[in-house]
Amino acid sequence: xxxxxxxxxxxxxxxxxxxxxxxxxxxxxxxxxxxxxxxxxxxxxxxxxxxxxxxxxxxxxxxxxxxxxxxxxxxxxxxxxxxxxxxxxxxxxxxxxxxxxxxxxxxxxxxxxxxxxxxxxxxxxxxxxxxxxxxxxxxxxxxxxxxxxxxxxxxxxxxxxxxxxxxxxxxxxxxxxxxxxxxxxxxxxxxxxxxxxxxxxxxxxxxxxxxxxxxxxxxxxxxxxxxxxxxxxxxxxxxxxxxxxxxxxxxxxxxxxxxxxxxxxxxxxxxxxxxxxxxxxxxxxxxxxxxxxxxxxxxxxxxxxxxxxxxxxxxxxxxxxxxxxxxxxxxxxxxxxxxxxxxxxxxxxxxxxxxxxxxxxxxxxxxxxxxxxxxxxxxxxxxxxxxxxxxxxxxxxxxxxxxxxxxxxxxxxxxxxxxxxxxxxxxxxxxxxxxxxxxxxxxxxxxxxxxxxxxxxxxxxxxxxxxxxxxxxxxxxxxxxxxxxxxxxxxxxxxxxxxxxxxxxxxxxxxxxxxxxxxxxxxxxxxxxxxxxxxxxxxxxxxxxxxxxxxxxxxxxxxxxxxxxxxxxxxxxxxxxxxxxxxxxxxxxxxxxxxxxxxxxxxxxxxxxxxxxxxxxxxxxxxxxxxxxxxxxxxxxxxxxxxxxxxxxxxxxxxxxxxxxxxxxxxxxxxxxxxxxxxxxxxxxxxxxxxxxxxxxxxxxxxxxxxxxxxxxxxxxxxxxxxxxxxxxxxxxxxxxxxxxxxxxxxxxxxxxxxxxxxxxxxxxxxxxxxxxxxxxxxxxx
Amino acid sequence: xxxxxxxxxxxxxxxxxxxxxxxxxxxxxxxxxxxxxxxxxxxxxxxxxxxxxxxxxxxxxxxxxxxxxxxxxxxxxxxxxxxxxxxxxxxxxxxxxxxxxxxxxxxxxxxxxxxxxxxxxxxxxxxxxxxxxxxxxxxxxxxxxxxxxxxx
Numbered sequence: 001x002x003x004x005x006x007x008x009x010x011x012x013x014x015x016x017x018x019x020x021x022x023x024x025x026x027x028x029x030x031x032x033x034x035x036x037x038x039x040x041x042x043x044x045x046x047x048x049x050x051x052x053x054x055x056x057x058x059x060x061x062x063x064x065x066x067x068x069x070x071x072x073x074x075x076x077x078x079x080x081x082x083x084x085x086x087x088x089x090x091x092x093x094x095x096x097x098x099x100x101x102x103x104x105x106x107x108x109x110x111x112x113x114x115x116x117x118x119x120x121x122x123x124x125x126x127x128x129x130x131x132x133x134x135x136x137x138x139x140x141x142x143x144x145x146x147x148x149x150x151x152x153x154x155x156x157x158x159x160x161x162x163x164x165x166x167x168x169x170x171x172x173x174x175x176x177x178x179x180x181x182x183x184x185x186x187x188x189x190x191x192x193x194x195x196x197x198x199x200x201x202x203x204x205x206x207x208x209x210x211x212x213x214x215x216x217x218x219x220x221x222x223x224x225x226x227x228x229x230x231x232x233x234x235x236x237x238x239x240x241x242x243x244x245x246x247x248x249x250x251x252x253x254x255x256x257x258x259x260x261x262x263x264x265x266x267x268x269x270x271x272x273x274x275x276x277x278x279x280x281x282x283x284x285x286x287x288x289x290x291x292x293x294x295x296x297x298x299x300x301x302x303x304x305x306x307x308x309x310x311x312x313x314x315x316x317x318x319x320x321x322x323x324x325x326x327x328x329x330x331x332x333x334x335x336x337x338x339x340x341x342x343x344x345x346x347x348x349x350x351x352x353x354x355x356x357x358x359x360x361x362x363x364x365x366x367x368x369x370x371x372x373x374x375x376x377x378x379x380x381x382x383x384x385x386x387x388x389x390x391x392x393x394x395x396x397x398x399x400x401x402x403x404x405x406x407x408x409x410x411x412x413x414x415x416x417x418x419x420x421x422x423x424x425x426x427x428x429x430x431x432x433x434x435x436x437x438x439x440x441x442x443x444x445x446x447x448x449x450x451x452x453x454x455x456x457x458x459x460x461x462x463x464x465x466x467x468x469x470x471x472x473x474x475x476x477x478x479x480x481x482x483x484x485x486x487x488x489x490x491x492x493x494x495x496x497x498x499x500x501x502x503x504x505x506x507x508x509x510x511x512x513x514x515x516x517x518x519x520x521x522x523x524x525x526x527x528x529x530x531x532x533x534x535x536x537x538x539x540x541x542x543x544x545x546x547x548x549x550x551x552x553x554x555x556x557x558x559x560x561x562x563x564x565x566x567x568x569x570x571x572x573x574x575x576x577x578x579x580x581x582x583x584x585x586x587x588x589x590x591x592x593x594x595x596x597x598x599x600x601x602x603x604x605x606x607x608x609x610x611x612x613x614x615x616x617x618x619x620x621x622x623x624x625x626x627x628x629x630x631x632x633x634x635x636x637x638x639x640x641x642x643x644x645x646x647x648x649x650x651x652x653x654x655x656x657x658x659x660x661x662x663x664x665x666x667x668x669x670x671x672x673x674x675x676x677x678x679x680x681x682x683x684x685x686x687x688x689x690x691x692x693x694x695x696x697x698x699x700x701x702x703x704x705x706x707x708x709x710x711x712x713x714x715x716x717x718x719x720x721x722x723x724x725x726x727x728x729x730x731x732x733x734x735x736x737x738x739x740x741x742x743x744x745x746x747x748x749x750x751x752x753x754x755x756x757x758x759x760x761x762x763x764x765x766x767x768x769x770x771x772x773x774x775x776x777x778x779x780x781x782x
Numbered sequence: 783x784x785x786x787x788x789x790x791x792x793x794x795x796x797x798x799x800x801x802x803x804x805x806x807x808x809x810x811x812x813x814x815x816x817x818x819x820x821x822x823x824x825x826x827x828x829x830x831x832x833x834x835x836x837x838x839x840x841x842x843x844x845x846x847x848x849x850x851x852x853x854x855x856x857x858x859x860x861x862x863x864x865x866x867x868x869x870x871x872x873x874x875x876x877x878x879x880x881x882x883x884x885x886x887x888x889x890x891x892x893x894x895x896x897x898x899x900x901x902x903x904x905x906x907x908x909x910x911x912x913x914x915x916x917x918x919x920x921x922x923x924x925x926x927x928x929x930x931x932x933x934x
Contacts, residue, residue, distance in 0.1 A: 588828055588835045589835075590835065598818060
C-alpha cells in the first residue's frame with residue numbers, strides 16, 4: 001500500500017480514538033476550551049489530509065463537522081447532547097470510510113447525506129445551545145466535574161497535530177505529491193500491514209499529561225515485532241555477559257574486571273528496560289469506555305457515571321489486547337442489565353445516576369480488575385428459572401445450587417436474563433464469551449451480587465509477563481521469588497532462642513507474633529528440599545530463623561526459609577504445560593545473573609500446607625469467643641525500660657510501633673511541645689516521667705540520643721521518651737498488684753523483679769487529650 | 783507416514799533416536815538448570831535460553847531408563863512444540879541423517895509399555911535401527927500423572 005495512505009490511516013485511527021474521548025469529555029464540560037481546541041484540530045487535520053489524498057467523501061463529512069466545531073469554538077454554539085451525538089456519528093462515519101480505504105484502497109459508496117444534513121442543520125441554529133436545556137446540563141456538569149475531570153486527566157493523548165504534520169512532511173518529500181493511488185495493491189498485504197500498528201496507539205504515551213498533548217513529543221511508535229526482537233537480543237546479550245563474567249572470575253586484570261562489571265550492570269538495566277517496553281497501562285483500553293457508556297446509557301435512557309481507578313496498572317501488551325473486548329462486553333452488560341432506569345432507581349431510594357466503577361490493581365501476584373455497579377444486582381431465583389426454561393439446567397440442579405453457583409449460570413453459553421432482545425444485549429451470547437476469553441489467557445472471572453445493591457465482577461489475570469516486585473529468598477540452596485503483594489512482614493529470630501519462641505501444637509509449629517498464633521510452614525519441607533540441614537533435623541535448630549509472613553486468602557502464615565535475600569523487580573514467565581500441575585509455583589523468572597528462579601504461588605503453597613483451611617476454622621473460632629486472647633493467653637512479649645534510676649517498667653511489645661533514638665539536636669519545639677521530624681511527619685514527644693508519680697527516685701540523666709518508643713494509633717503517632725530501653729522479654733505474666741489512675745496499670749514480676757506496667761493510653765491522654773478519637777480503644781491487655 | 787525424511791539423531795541409553803529435523807530448534811551443550819521441587823521426576827529443571835524459560839525433560843527418565851552416570855553431562859535438543867520450546871536431555875548428539883522412505887516400518891506389536899507410546903516407527907539403516915520419537919508425547923507427562931507430589 002502507498003506509504004502516505006498507510007501513514008494517514010494509522011494517524012487517523014489514533015485521532016479518532018482520541019476524538020471519542022474528547023467529545024465525551026466535552027459534553028460533560030462544555031466550556032473546556034482545551035478539549036474543544038483539540039477536537040477542532042483533529043477534525044481539521046483529518047479534513048486537510050483527506051483532501052490532499054483525494055478522499056472527497058471523507059473531506060465533505062469532515063468539513064461540515066469542522067464548521068460546526070468552529071462555531072462552538074467561537075462561542076456561537078454550546079455543545080448539547082444532540083450536537084455531541086451528531087459529532088460522534090461523524091466520527092463513526094469517518095471510521096467506516098477509513099476502513100473502506102484500508103480494505104479496498106477507496107471509499108465505498110456510502111450515503112452520508114443524512115449525517116451531513118444533520119450537521120448543517122445544527123450549524124444553522126445558532127445559539128441553540130443557550131436554551132434552558134443547556135443550563136441544567138451545565139449545572140449537572142458542575143456536580144460531576146471532579147470525576148469527569150479526573151477521568152479526562154487520565155486519558156492519554158494519542159498523537160498531536162504537530163506530529164501529524166511532521167510525519168506528513170517526511171513522507172511527502174520522497175514520493176512527491178502522489179494523489180490517491182489508483183492501482184489497489186494486493187489486499188492481503190494491506191490487511192496485514194496496516195491494522196497492526198493502528199490498534200496500538202502510542203504505546204509509550206504516558207497517561208499523566210492530560211490536555212496538552214505533549215506526550216506525543218516524547219514518545220514514538222514502535223512495531224511490536226521489533227520489541228520482541230529486542231527482547232530476544234537482550235536475552236542473548238545476558239548470556240554473553242554471563243560468559244564474560246565467568247572469564248572475569250579467573251582474570252587478574254583489574255581493568256578487564258572493572259569493564260565487565262560495568263557491562264554486567266548495563267546489561268541488567270537494559271534487560272529490565274526492554275522488558276518494560278511491552279508493558280502498557282490498562283488506561284489505554286479503558287479510554288474507549290466513557291464513549292461506550294455514554295452511548296449506551298443514552299440509548300437505554302439511563303444515567304450512568306463511570307469511575308475509574310488504577311488506570312496506571314500495567315499489563316503486558318498481549319494481555320491488554322486480550323481483555324479489551326471482554327471488558328467492553330462487561331461494561332455494556334452492566335449498563336444494560338445492571339443499572340436500573342432513573343425512575344426505578346428513584347423508587348428504590350437510590351440516586352438517579354447510576355455508578356459504574358472500574359478498578360484495577362495488582363494483588364497476590366495477579367492483576368485484578370473489578371467492575372462494579374450499584375444497580376439491581378442479579379436475581380438468583382430468576383436466573384435459575386431462566387436457566388431451567390432454556391434447558392441449561394434441570395429443576396433438581398436448580399434446587400441444589402447455592403446462590404454463588406447460580407450466579408455462575410450467567411457464564412453459561414446461551415444464557416440471558418433480558419426479557420427482550422435489544423440491540424445491546426439479550427441474545428444470550430456475551431458473558432460466556434467473556435469467560436472463555438479471560439480463561440484463554442489463564443484468568444478467572446467471578447461474580448458477586450447483592451439483589452438490589454448491585455453486582456461486582458472480578459477478573460483475575462495471571463501476572464504472566466507482568467513485572468512485579470518480589471522478595472527473593474533462598475531455601476535448600478535454591479532461590480525463590482515471592483510476590484511482594486502477599487508479603488506482610490519479615491521476622492528474624494536470632495541467637496538460639498528461636499527454639500523457645502517456636503512452639504508446637506501436636507507437631508505443628510507456630511510462632512506468637514504480637515500475641516497472635518502464626519502457623520509456620522517450612523519451605524524446605526513443603527518443597528521437599530534437602531538443604532543445609534539434613535533430613536529429620538528441625539529447621540528451627542539453627543542460630544537464625546527467618547520467617548516470611550505471608551497472606552493467603554486473607555489468612556497470615558509464616559514461611560520459614562533458610563535466608564532472606566533482597567527485593568527485586570522480576571519479570572514473570574509462564575511455566576510449561578508439564579509443570580501446570582504443581583500448584584506451588586506461579587511461574588519462573590530470570591534473575592540478574594541469568595539463572596532461573598521459581599516464583600512461589602502463595603495461595604497454592606498455603607493450600608498445599610493446608611494453611612488456608614485450618615486458619616479458616618481458627619478464625620471462625622476466634623470470632624465466636626469474644627475477647628479471646630486476653631483471657632487465654634497470659635504470655636506476652638514485653639518491652640522493658642526504665643524511666644528513672646532503678647525503676648523497671650514494661651509495656652506490651654504489641655503496642656510499640658517502633659523504637660527510635662533521636663539525637664537531642666534534632667528536637668524542635670512546636671506549640672510548647674517537643675517534637676521531632678520523623679518519616680515526613682511531626683512526631684510529638686512525651687516524657688513519660690512527667691506523667692508518673694514521683695517516688696523520690698532521682699531522674700535518669702537525659703540521654704543523647706534520646707530513646708523513644710513510637711506508639712501509633714489510627715495513623716497518628718506519638719513518641720514516648722523513656723530513660724533507657726533495657727530488654728525485650730517473653731514472659732507469662734500475672735498482675736500481682738493492681739493500681740489505677742496514676743499512669744500505672746499494675747505490677748508484675750518479670751525476671752524475678754517487680755516491674756510496673758505502664759498505662760500508655762492514660763499517659764498519652766494526659767499529655768494530649770485530643771490524641772484519641774471520641775471512642776476509646778480497649779486498654780492494655782494485662 | 784512421515785513427510786520429512788531428514789532426522790536429527792541422538793543417542794539415549796545406547797539406542798539411536800531420530801527427531802524430524804524441522805521440529806528441532808537448536809542443539810546446545812549442557813546448560814545450568816534450576817531444579818523444580820516436587821515436580822514429576824522426568825522434569826530435570828528450567829533453562830534460561832536467551833531470556834526464554836524452557837523446561838528440560840530428561841528423556842532417560844521419560845523412557846524409564848536408568849539415569850546416566852554422574853560424570854556424563856547430557857546434551858539439550860531443543861524442540862518446538864505446540865506449547866513452546868522444550869528441551870530434551872539426551873546422551874549424545876548424532877548427525878542429521880537423510881533416510882529413504884522405503885526403510886520405514888511401524889513398531890512391532892511386541893513392543894509394549896512406554897516404548898510403544900513414544901516410538902512412532904523405525905527406519906532400517908544398514909547398520910542399525912533409527913527409532914523415531916513422538917515428540918509431542920515425549921514432552922507430555924505420562925498418563926495418570928496428575929498428582930506429581932504423590933510420587934515423591
